[in-house]
Amino acid sequence: MPARLRSFIGAILLTLLVLIYPLIVMGLAVRILPEASKLVELLFYVVAGLAWVIPAGGIIKWMVRAKR
Template identity: 45%
Template sequence: MPIRLRKLIGTVLLVLLVIVYAVFATAFATVYLADAGGLVHLLYFAGSGLLWVLPAMLLIRWMYGPRRTP
């Protein structure tokens, strides 16, 4: 697959990942953490705000393809 096509597909998937993840993380917090204190909200949103990076890293690694050795 050409690298330009990989980057296009990866960019679209990355944007969709962030949007879908943000909606689900916020919906989860709204349903399950509505009555929790401020510290719980802070910890949850700090953790969930960093958690999306893991699938994004894998997607970005795929976008750039295998490493080429000179």
């Protein structure tokens, strides 16, 4: 696959990740957090705030692999 096409597809996937991931996290938060303590809320948002980095890193690694 050409590097330009791989970069284009990766950019689309990253955009979708940034748009869809927060909606999923908000849906989970509404179901899980209403009865939770402040510590559980804090831990949820810390984990949820950092968890998107793993799939984004995989997409970026896939995009860059073609350029080497």
